[in-house]
Amino acid sequence: xxxxxxxxxxxxxxxxxxxxxxxxxxxxxxGTLHLAIVRSLHAHAKITGxxxxxxxxxxxxxxxxxxxxxxxxxxxxxxGMPDPRLRAQMPTPLAIDRVHYVGEPVAVVVAENxxxxxxxxxxxxxxxxxLLPVIDPVASEHASPIHQGSDSNLAAEVRYTVxxxxxxxxxxxxxxxxxxxxxxxxxxxxxxxxxxxxxxxDTEGLLxxxxxxxxxxxxxxxxxxxxxxxxxxxxxxxxxxxxxxxxTRIYAEDVLVTYLAVQLKRPIKWAGDxxxxxxxxxxxxxxxxxxxxxxxxxxxxxxxVDHFFQDQGAYTPSGIIVPDTTAICIMGPYRVPHFxxxxxxxxxxxxxxxxxxxxxxxxxxFVMERLLDHAxxxxxxxxxxxxxxxxxxxxxxxxxxxxxxxxxxxxxxxGEYQKTMDQVVATINYDTFRDPVQxxxxxxxxxxxxxxxxxxxxxxxxxxxxxxxxxxxEIATGSSSQGQGHRTAIAQVAAxxxxxxxxxxxxxxxxxxxxxxxxxxxxxxxxxxxxxATAQAASGFRKRLLEYAAQLFEAAPEDLHWDRGHITxxxxxxxxLSLAGLARHxxxxxxxxxxxxxxxxxxxxxxxxxxxxxxxxxxxxxxxxIRDYRICHDGxxxxxxLLAEGQTIGGTVQGIGTALYESLIIDPDSGQPLNATFLxxxxxxxxxxxxxxxxxxxxxxxxxxxxxKGVAEGGVMPPMAAICAAVExxxxxxxxKIDTLPVTPTDLFYQVSxxxxx
Amino acid sequence: MTVEFEVNGRAVTVDxxxxxxxxxxxxxxxxxxxxxxxxxxxxxGACTVLMDGEPVRSCLTLAMQAAGHQITTVEGLAPEGQLNxxxxxxxxxxxxxxxxxxxxxxxxxxxxxxxxQEMTREQIREALSGNLCRCTGYxxxxxAVEDALRQSQAAxxxxxxxxxxx
Numbered sequence: 001x002x003x004x005x006x007x008x009x010x011x012x013x014x015x016x017x018x019x020x021x022x023x024x025x026x027x028x029x030x031g032t033l034h035l036a037i038v039r040s041l042h043a044h045a046k047i048t049g050x051x052x053x054x055x056x057x058x059x060x061x062x063x064x065x066x067x068x069x070x071x072x073x074x075x076x077x078x079x080g081m082p083d084p085r086l087r088a089q090m091p092t093p094l095a096i097d098r099v100h101y102v103g104e105p106v107a108v109v110v111a112e113n114x115x116x117x118x119x120x121x122x123x124x125x126x127x128x129x130x131l132l133p134v135i136d137p138v139a140s141e142h143a144s145p146i147h148q149g150s151d152s153n154l155a156a157e158v159r160y161t162v163x164x165x166x167x168x169x170x171x172x173x174x175x176x177x178x179x180x181x182x183x184x185x186x187x188x189x190x191x192x193x194x195x196x197x198x199x200x201x202d203t204e205g206l207l208x209x210x211x212x213x214x215x216x217x218x219x220x221x222x223x224x225x226x227x228x229x230x231x232x233x234x235x236x237x238x239x240x241x242x243x244x245x246x247x248t249r250i251y252a253e254d255v256l257v258t259y260l261a262v263q264l265k266r267p268i269k270w271a272g273d274x275x276x277x278x279x280x281x282x283x284x285x286x287x288x289x290x291x292x293x294x295x296x297x298x299x300x301x302x303x304x305v306d307h308f309f310q311d312q313g314a315y316t317p318s319g320i321i322v323p324d325t326t327a328i329c330i331m332g333p334y335r336v337p338h339f340x341x342x343x344x345x346x347x348x349x350x351x352x353x354x355x356x357x358x359x360x361x362x363x364x365x366f367v368m369e370r371l372l373d374h375a376x377x378x379x380x381x382x383x384x385x386x387x388x389x390x391x392x393x394x395x396x397x398x399x400x401x402x403x404x405x406x407x408x409x410x411x412x413x414x415g416e417y418q419k420t421m422d423q424v425v426a427t428i429n430y431d432t433f434r435d436p437v438q439x440x441x442x443x444x445x446x447x448x449x450x451x452x453x454x455x456x457x458x459x460x461x462x463x464x465x466x467x468x469x470x471x472x473x474e475i476a477t478g479s480s481s482q483g484q485g486h487r488t489a490i491a492q493v494a495a496x497x498x499x500x501x502x503x504x505x506x507x508x509x510x511x512x513x514x515x516x517x518x519x520x521x522x523x524x525x526x527x528x529x530x531x532x533a534t535a536q537a538a539s540g541f542r543k544r545l546l547e548y549a550a551q552l553f554e555a556a557p558e559d560l561h562w563d564r565g566h567i568t569x570x571x572x573x574x575x576x577l578s579l580a581g582l583a584r585h586x587x588x589x590x591x592x593x594x595x596x597x598x599x600x601x602x603x604x605x606x607x608x609x610x611x612x613x614x615x616x617x618x619x620x621x622x623x624x625x626i627r628d629y630r631i632c633h634d635g636x637x638x639x640x641x642l643l644a645e646g647q648t649i650g651g652t653v654q655g656i657g658t659a660l661y662e663s664l665i666i667d668p669d670s671g672q673p674l675n676a677t678f679l680x681x682x683x684x685x686x687x688x689x690x691x692x693x694x695x696x697x698x699x700x701x702x703x704x705x706x707x708x709k710g711v712a713e714g715g716v717m718p719p720m721a722a723i724c725a726a727v728e729x730x731x732x733x734x735x736x737k738i739d740t741l742p743v744t745p746t747d748l749f750y751q752v753s754x755x756x757x758x
Numbered sequence: 759m760t761v762e763f764e765v766n767g768r769a770v771t772v773d774x775x776x777x778x779x780x781x782x783x784x785x786x787x788x789x790x791x792x793x794x795x796x797x798x799x800x801x802x803g804a805c806t807v808l809m810d811g812e813p814v815r816s817c818l819t820l821a822m823q824a825a826g827h828q829i830t831t832v833e834g835l836a837p838e839g840q841l842n843x844x845x846x847x848x849x850x851x852x853x854x855x856x857x858x859x860x861x862x863x864x865x866x867x868x869x870x871x872x873x874x875q876e877m878t879r880e881q882i883r884e885a886l887s888g889n890l891c892r893c894t895g896y897x898x899x900x901x902a903v904e905d906a907l908r909q910s911q912a913a914x915x916x917x918x919x920x921x922x923x924x
Contacts, residue, residue: 009849009850009852010849010852012857013848013849013854013857014841014849016854016857016860017832017841017845017848017849017854017857017860017861017864018792018832018833018835018836018841018845019790019791019792019793019831019832019833019861020792020833021792021857021858021860022791023791023794023858025791025795026785026791028786114782115775115777115778115782188892189856189858189892190794190796190802190804190856190858190859190890190891190892190893191794191796191856191858192796239856239857239858240856241794241796241856241857241858241859242855242856242858242892242893244892271795273795273797273798274796274797274798274799274802482856483854483855483856483857483893484855485855642852643852645852646852646855646893646894646895646898649894649895649897649898650855650892650893650894650895651895652895653894653895653896654892654895677797677799677801678797678799678801678802678890679799679801683890683892684895684896685887685888685889685890685896686882686883686884686886686887686889686891686896686899686900687880687883687884687886687887688887689883689895689896689897691879691897691900692895692897715895
């Protein structure tokens, strides 16, 4: 019948469009106390004293707490993704003696409402003795260590070599070198972080509502911090207003709220605001690359060498996943015989870096695509032509690129990469725009960038099916949604695999009570993992139901047949039961009809795609406008093309944000963020964004039975390189080089002024 | 201090300190949690409500300023169990992902629909530029609003024609 592949609208939506969504900040149990955080005003300082007197005197304040008052939880937060290459630094829930970035939690206030809590936080007096902050990531390597007891700011070095590495550059006809900078991007889910904790003193159970991307991991980390067994904590992720990787792990506030809920025996809520998103939630991108490409005169790549710095900020909440993924994603869909990447991860006095949509994939793509553009320019070759000469061809696939990522070499499965690129080149009218086009004050330029989207490929995820009393089937999974539409897509898979109507399924996610184990939603893994677990569970679940029905009919299971939810003894039509009927029998006999299956990843999926963009640059104002945008994307077998298109366009707009608007400016002397509001740090809005034309190609992934690939991070990977290429192309007469993100009218103005208008 | 106003067609009397914001009173005292707070300084539009039919930022409006006015939140755009044309179009076009910005967009777009003016796609984009969305990339939202406008105009035309015919 085929629900997989249908552009179905979402079962999630009716609640959300009528205001009935239930997000963490909407949950206020009776008697709730509200918590506010006192945050560091300095990037680097010694704390010389804390004075709570004024704050405690404010009517409605229940308590004010510093590290000495919360001694039992003043241990380091658990390391996310431990790595032998990393000298990790993790914070305590409140800073002890020293602060390491502007915004680090210093003290905490609990009060009868949020107004009072925030007013009281202002009244807390913190004595600081400022220290010199370390801000520049390149200088940081040899600067005085920001963490006491550490002898260096170098947190880790990631290193990959294929073939002869940098030594191979000497064999190239031409070597091009480029310095690339990516700004510090703040992820900004529209719902700020928040948490509500409710402790029941009778059962000693803790119920936690948190907008987290993985309830089981969140619970385990909390349990470690609170020294409670996991099974006394239930974590529920209700509707969650975007995650993008930033809500993967616990933060200091989660520990403070839950601990105080246990101590005070009252529900406690912290609803973070936008200012706190700017000053406390993990940030990303923020790298400097010194990259080289060696090519032969015919454009063939000989070697790619990239030495880069990851400005890590103060701590390593998610290990070195971002720089590591950057390094392994540089080669992309190309044949690169010799390769070397060395990434130095350095501590600075800024908010910590942790995964934000792409988690290194966009950075790696930016490096490779910019190198190819520069190499083509140096050879006097067309920028699309150099890509055509280096893209892997169908006869070379599957291809092992020699990068050992999490064990085995990365293996790129079959795809027709050139066909994908050619589709975009044709529809974007590349041949028209690659030569200078000017209309009035607007100069037009075109850019094309390819990418290789790596998705899923780690851990497990489960699907637990259970027959409900009304004959519907509940599917529970540990992989919760922050807007992806899992409840719709997972039901599509289940409906096909059980040959039942879509409406027969209820998907439950984001609740540690719903399923025993789970990892969560990140790395574009859910359809690969939960999708396959669902398909796997379907056959076991059907078998379980048939066996039970066989008992009821006193027949052999193989004599029963399953037809759209009716189980009938073959040849005896009178002996037939609907699923609701089966459920009634089961309930009467105290039998639970359920079956769980866990799918283990065999490796990541890879999908290749291309973006093409036409920009117009105004030669009086230097405004940059996007005039056309074409995408060809491989999402493997698509469960729901409507949702996949939403992911692709949404990701692309986030990439355009990184390309054109978004960068948190940190004052180099004081370490203060200078544009930490939505008035000064611009997110893309409706009127700057174009309409996108998305073409999907579907090359099934060979590592999972359903052929699914992740689709959430392809969009965010190539826009930066494509837009830089297009702006350079538009302004070719001035020979500007767009290697620093974001690209702004101000930068163009200064570059052209320096070069003189020709 | 006491303030009286009308919310979604219902008269309410609220007791709140002078400096409390309309958004907080709607959310916390009247349980209208469809009013969302994402920036709390009037940029993102998630808290948009209608005051006497005009969109306002409830995070920049004191509750006291609502005295004597009619407020409509996302919960009041259609009778219980029904959807207004904008809400239906948002579902049809997959114009929402996480849904957190959605109430603000739906309220703004419903205001546009009430204006009964033809709008180009560019005009729709400009009219929606006071609402931020981080998930969708806006295209499906513009599709939805365009569709809702077209349908309501077609319905309006049909209605006018029916009256004329009579």
